[in-house]
Structures are given as structure tokens and as C-alpha cells.
Amino acid sequence: MSALLPTITGPADLHKLSDEQLQQLTREIREELVRVLTTRPAHFASNLGVVELTLALHMTFDFSKDRLIWDTGHQVYPHKLVTGRYDRFHTIRTRGGLMGFPHPGESPYDLFMTGHAGCSVSTVSGLKAADDLMGNGDRKAVAVIGDGALPSGIVFEALNNIGGLNQDLLVVLNDNKMSICPRTGGLGQYLDQCRITGLYQGGKRQINRVLGNIPVLGEMAHSALEQVRDGLKAFFKDGMLFEEMGFRYFGPVDGHDLPGLRKILRDLKGQKGPILLHVFTNKGHGIPEAAADPVTYHTPPVFEEMGPNGTIKSFRKSSAKAYTDLISAGIHAAMAADPKVAVLTAAMCQGNKLEQVRTDFPDRFFDVGICESHAVAFAAGMAKAGMKPVVDIYSTFLQRSFDQIFQEVCLQNLPVVFAMDRAGLTGPEGPTHHGTFDVPYMRLFPNMTAMAPGDEADAVPMLNFALGHPGPIGMRYPKTNIDRVERSGEAAPIELGKAEVIDWGEDGCFVAFGTLLSTCVAAAAKLREEGLHVGVVNARFVKPLDRETILRAVETLPVVVTVEEGTIEGGFGSAVLEAANAAGLDARNVVRCGIPDRFIEHGDRGELLATLGLNADGLADAVRKHREALRPV
Ligand SMILES: Cc1ncc(C[n+]2csc(CCOP(=O)(O)OP(=O)(O)O)c2C)c(N)n1
Numbered sequence: 203m204s205a206l207l208p209t210i211t212g213p214a215d216l217h218k219l220s221d222e223q224l225q226q227l228t229r230e231i232r233e234e235l236v237r238v239l240t241t242r243p244a245h246f247a248s249n250l251g252v253v254e255l256t257l258a259l260h261m262t263f264d265f266s267k268d269r270l271i272w273d274t275g276h277q278v279y280p281h282k283l284v285t286g287r288y289d290r291f292h293t294i295r296t297r298g299g300l301m302g303f304p305h306p307g308e309s310p311y312d313l314f315m316t317g318h319a320g321c322s323v324s325t326v327s328g329l330k331a332a333d334d335l336m337g338n339g340d341r342k343a344v345a346v347i348g349d350g351a352l353p354s355g356i357v358f359e360a361l362n363n364i365g366g367l368n369q370d371l372l373v374v375l376n377d378n379k380m381s382i383c384p385r386t387g388g389l390g391q392y393l394d395q396c397r398i399t400g401l402y403q404g405g406k407r408q409i410n411r412v413l414g415n416i417p418v419l420g421e422m423a424h425s426a427l428e429q430v431r432d433g434l435k436a437f438f439k440d441g442m443l444f445e446e447m448g449f450r451y452f453g454p455v456d457g458h459d460l461p462g463l464r465k466i467l468r469d470l471k472g473q474k475g476p477i478l479l480h481v482f483t484n485k486g487h488g489i490p491e492a493a494a495d496p497v498t499y500h501t502p503p504v505f506e507e508m509g510p511n512g513t514i515k516s517f518r519k520s521s522a523k524a525y526t527d528l529i530s531a532g533i534h535a536a537m538a539a540d541p542k543v544a545v546l547t548a549a550m551c552q553g554n555k556l557e558q559v560r561t562d563f564p565d566r567f568f569d570v571g572i573c574e575s576h577a578v579a580f581a582a583g584m585a586k587a588g589m590k591p592v593v594d595i596y597s598t599f600l601q602r603s604f605d606q607i608f609q610e611v612c613l614q615n616l617p618v619v620f621a622m623d624r625a626g627l628t629g630p631e632g633p634t635h636h637g638t639f640d641v642p643y644m645r646l647f648p649n650m651t652a653m654a655p656g657d658e659a660d661a662v663p664m665l666n667f668a669l670g671h672p673g674p675i676g677m678r679y680p681k682t683n684i685d686r687v688e689r690s691g692e693a694a695p696i697e698l699g700k701a702e703v704i705d706w707g708e709d710g711c712f713v714a715f716g717t718l719l720s721t722c723v724a725a726a727a728k729l730r731e732e733g734l735h736v737g738v739v740n741a742r743f744v745k746p747l748d749r750e751t752i753l754r755a756v757e758t759l760p761v762v763v764t765v766e767e768g769t770i771e772g773g774f775g776s777a778v779l780e781a782a783n784a785a786g787l788d789a790r791n792v793v794r795c796g797i798p799d800r801f802i803e804h805g806d807r808g809e810l811l812a813t814l815g816l817n818a819d820g821l822a823d824a825v826r827k828h829r830e831a832l833r834p835v
């Protein structure tokens with residue numbers, strides 16, 4: 203059979219295919235997903251699970267005018283493949299190539315650039331409200347949200363609002379019983395109860411059929427039957443939660459039955475009011491290895507070896523240790539030593555490498571789901587009651603908790619530890635996931651202490667320091683393998699607000715906040731070859747800043763280059779400038795190197811750092827350029 207996928211230039215082409223050809227297309231889409239994974243890591247199991255749903259949606263609606271938002275956006279690969287991006291699909295998640303999430307710059311079928319979970323229902327509701335007001339009420343509006351994203355508080359804010367507005371809008375709940383890890387919490391249990399018995403489904407169908415024949419029924423009989431149906435619904439908890447909020451609940455339906463999906467979507471398309479369609483899918487559907495282990499296959503490593511018929515035999519192995527490994531092992535050791543230490547993750551147990559902690563300390567491990575605001579307020583409660591909670595969280599997702607960091611933690615001055623993983627450029631994920639804004643927002647609030655380890659030697663001692671600290675404290679570390687900077691002796695112990703001088707040079711100084719420390723050492727080595735002795739300071743703290751050491755550098759050295767893997771707007775370099783200004787110093791010798799005030803695209807982390815001048819060559823150049831600018835003409 204000839205390949206169909208290359209012939210799909212847009213959703214309209216799907217209508218040219220027979221049922222049999224559509225089935226072939228589902229297989230080809232899955233093969234294409236496998237092909238990508240033989241070259242680079244990418245989101246996999248979630249995409250395998252929505253192939254049929256994607257086709258059914260695009261064949262029912264016309265999303266060149268109707269509105270479609272995929273929640274989170276990590277499952278849009280099939281959507282990309284059928285909306286005219288097949289020919290560029292092999293570039294996905296590479297610099298300059300397709301993004302791994304929706305991207306309005308790529309296609310009019312992607313309305314929002316997303317990557318954070320939970321906002322689809324709100325944005326679709328907003329789109330619908332505006333379309334209605336602007337005379338475009340014929341546009342349909344659809345949000346597709348997973349069961350992992352569903353518990354986010356904002357989803358319920360949206361459902362509540364929509365129920366009140368009685369908007370004509372469809373929410374498709376893609377229920378695969380999984381977040382990245384198995385989903386947690388009461389809502390998941392509720393969804394399980396919606397897996398109704400065939401008996402009830404049959405009974406409901408019968409009653410609906412009779413109710414559909416209204417003219418032949420007397421009014422009392424009609425109302426009695428309605429009550430029976432609603433009673434059954436309540437007894438089986440058939441979507442009652444959503445019904446109570448003003449939605450009409452349909453399903454559950456099989457999300458891999460393409461003809462069935464098309465039929466129900468066609469039926470629902472013309473209906474009025476808010477509708478929730480509950481769809482069951484299997485995460486990893488179509489690739490047995492992925493379906494059997496959807497956690498590993500959420501974003502698996504590259505497939506090294508393929509078996510017969512496209513089966514997956516092995517992954518590319520890496521023995522390198524990442525900062526995440528160090529910190530999760532440090533958390534494990536701290537929990538073993540002190541029964542007051544607890545850890546919280548917001549649905550990132552796998553990414554934070556907390557599986558061993560979950561196994562060994564189930565009572566003190568809390569996966570709160572994709573509910574970052576709740577996680578921080580919950581940690582505040584624990585700290586108030588005397589525990590030592592560690593909020594283990596990606597920097598980018600902690601943004602969701604800004605107000606809880608302010609009110610519940612800092613305002614109360616509670617000892618909550620923030621282990622901020624993926625701080626800095628996260629690489630192929632791109633702008634939604636780069637952790638580049640935490641330094642400004644962590645140094646903002648009174649009582650907060652903000653740190654970053656310079657290298658491996660700092661990481662666990664810094665975590666232990668945080669656990670002994672009496673107030674709110676955060677440490678940021680990147681998505682990269684560990685490295686260790688050479689020192690003349692042992693690493694200096696971690697002391698509040700104390701930097702570590704690695705080397706003091708008379709021609710200038712790099713002051714690094716975090717893990718570009720080793721890059722600074724490499725840059726200093728390059729300059730040394732040119733006869734310049736530029737020192738390196740491991741700042742460790744941005745708040746409180748080591749004023750004594752850093753201002754001595756500003757006061758006495760010809761150039762001080764601050765280096766950070768975060769935004770320079772209000773970041774570490776800004777803190778140095780503010781301190782210099784407050785001390786009455788002329789700080790024109792301070793050069794700030796960091797991430798400029800724009801969103802950084804996706805790509806390999808090293809490649810991105812190089813383009814931003816945050817590699818050894820770029821940093822050495824920053825020193826050279828400053829010296830050049832000072833040279834008398
Ligand atoms: C605010 C936020 N927190 C955490 C994540 C990380 N994350 C991405 S996908 C995902 C699981 C989502 O589960 P679900 O919505 O059910 O989608 P599935 O992968 O099962 O299809 C998580 C936790 C995120 N993207 N956004």
C-alpha cells in the first residue's frame with residue numbers, strides 16, 4: 203500500500219480517505235512517531251494515545267475557523283502531522299525546526315503556544331465568548347484535556363464559569379488513567395467510577411430511546427422515566443460532578459474507535475450548552491512497549507535498536523549523573539536521617555527522580571497532581587505544623603505558585619525548601635519550559651533566601667543547608683549533567699550569604715551564580731592563554747548577596763562579569779548592580795551575562811547557551827570587549 207501520510211496537506215484531505223485508509227493512516231502516524239524517537243527524545247506515549255481522537259476531531263470540525271485547544275500541548279504531534287507539517291516533522295524539537303508544543307507561528311491551527319497544563323478550558327471559553335460577541339457565534343469551540351491536567355484548580359475555575367455562562371462549548375476529557383506517572387487523588391477515583399457497567403449503559407440507552415419518543419408518552423410517565431434515568435446516573439456517578447456544574451456529560455466512549463468517535467462528535471457538534479465528552483484512551487496505544495510502560499515512554503530516551511516489525515529493543519544508555527540525581531538522592535538521605543523531612547511533587551515524580559523516595563517513604567511523599575499552587579500552600583501548612591517540607595518542582599512550573607510563595611510561605615516566614623529543578627535552559631522543550639525567571643521572583647519577597655550550587659560539590663551540602671535553615675529558602679539547579687570545578691583544596695562549606703572564591707585575578711573576575719561556574723573557569727583559562735588573569739567567584743547566594751566579596755571585586759578590579767543561566771532582568775547581575783549602587787560604587791565595570799529579555803526558542807541546551815554568549819568563548823569575549831571599550835582612543 204502506498205503511503206497516505208505524505209498526501210495529507212491539511213485536514214480537508216482526510217475526507218478523501220475511506221474507513222480502511224483512515225485505519226492505515228493511524229498506523230502511519232504511529233510509525234512516524236516511532237521514527238522521530240530513533241533520532242531524539244520526544245513526547246511519545248501521549249501522542250500515540252490521541253491518534254484516532256485527532257483524526258475524528260479534524261474530520262468533524264473545521265478548525266480553520268472553529269477553535270481547538272489541546273491542553274498542555276505535549277500531545278499535538280498527530281495534530282501537526284495532519285495540519286500541513288508532515289514534511290517538516292523530522293525537525294521537531296531541534297533548533298529552527300518544529301516545536302514540540304503548539305506554536306501559532308507554525309500554523310493557524312495552533313492558537314496558543316502552550317506547554318503548561320490546565321488552561322485549555324479557560325482559553326477556549328474566552329475564545330467562544332469573544333466569537334459570540336463579535337458576530338462569529340457559528341464557530342465551534344473545543345478543548346481537549348487529559349485526566350492528569352483535569353485536577354488543576356484553574357480547570358475548575360473555568361468549568362464553573364462556563365456552567366454559569368451556559369456557553370456552547372465542548373470539553374473532551376481524554377482519560378488514559380495516567381498523568382506522567384499514574385494519576386493521584388480523588389478525582390481520578392471518581393473518573394474510574396464513571397467506567398460504568400454495560401448493564402447501566404444499556405439501561406440508559408433504552409430509557410433515552412423511550413424518552414426520545416415523547417409524543418407517545420404521557421407527561422407523568424415521561425417525568426418518571428427521567429427520574430429513573432437521573433437516579434441511575436447519580437447511583438453510578440455517571441458524570442454527575444460535571445452535570446452539577448452545568449455541563450451535559452456524555453460517555454465514556456472508546457477513544458480508539460475512530461468511526462464511533464466520529465459519530466458521537468457529529469451528534470454533539472450541533473448541540474447547545476456546555477458539553478463534556480469523556481473519552482477513554484490508552485497512553486501508548488499501538489506500540490505494546492509504550493502501552494505497557496507509559497511512564498518510561500512519556501518522553502523516552504532515543505530508541506537505539508529496533509526489533510522486527512518496528513518493535514523497540516533498547517534505549518540509548520547514559521551513565522552520566524544529572525543534578526536531579528544528586529538532589530533526589532540527597533532528599534532520600536535527608537528523609538532517612540530525619541523523620542520531619544517530607545517531599546512534595548506536583549505530578550513530576552519521574553522527572554524529579556523521586557521514585558525511590560516514593561517507594562521508601564510513602565507517608566512523607568506527596569504527589570499532589572498538577573496543582574503547583576496547592577503544593578506550595580500545602581507545604582506551608584506542613585512547615586507551620588513543624589515538618590520540613592521540600593517542594594521539589596521545575597522552575598517553570600513554580601511560576602504557578604507565585605502568590606502562595608508570597609502569602610503562605612514568605613509572609614509567614616515558614617521554613618519551606620524549594621528544590622527548583624530545570625532552572626535555566628531546558629533545551630528541546632523551549633520557551634514554555636525554560637526555567638529562566640525564578641531568580642527575580644524568588645529574590646523579590648522578604649524573608650526568602652535564594653541560592654544556586656556552582657557544581658557537584660555544592661549541590662547536596664546546599665540542600666542540607668536549606669533543610670537546616672529557619673525560613674523560606676530556594677535552590678535552583680539545571681537540567682544537565684553534573685560537573686565539578688577544580689579547587690585548590692576542599693570546597694568551602696556553605697554559609698548563609700557567603701560566596702566562594704575559586705581564584706582571585708587582578709585583571710578581572712567572573713562572578714557566577716549557579717552552574718555556569720565551570721564555563722567561567724573554562725573562559726578564565728582561555729584568557730589566561732592571552733596573558734590575562736581573570737578570577738572566578740562562585741556566588742552561591744543571590745539573596746542575601748555576599749556584598750563583602752562581590753563589592754570588593756567591583757571596587758578593585760577593572761572588569762566584573764556576572765554570569766547566570768536566567769534572565770538578566772532583575773536577576774543575579776541586577777542584584778550586584780543594586781548592591782554596588784547602594785554602596786555608592788561606580789559599577790561601569792560590571793558586565794551582566796545572562797538570558798536577554800526575550801523568550802528563548804527550543805534547541806539543544808549547549809547550542810542555545812552558545813548563541814547567547816553563555817559558553818566559554820562568549821564569556822571570554824565579554825571580558826575582551828569590555829577591555830576594548832576602556833582602551834583610550
Ligand atoms: C503546570 C504544569 N505542571 C506540570 C506539567 C508537566 N506535565 C506535562 S504532561 C503531564 C501529564 C499530563 O497528563 P494528562 O493531561 O493526563 O496527559 P497524558 O500525557 O496522559 O495524555 C505533566 C505532569 C506541565 N506541563 N504543566
Ligand SMILES: CC(=O)[C@@H](O)[C@H](O)COP(=O)(O)O
Binds near residue numbers: 274500624628681
Ligand atoms: C509536557 C511536559 O511538561 C513534560 O513532559 C516535560 O516536557 C518533561 O520535561 P523533562 O523531560 O525535562 O522532564
Ligand SMILES: [Mg+2]
Binds near residue numbers: 348350351379380381
Ligand atoms: Mg492522562
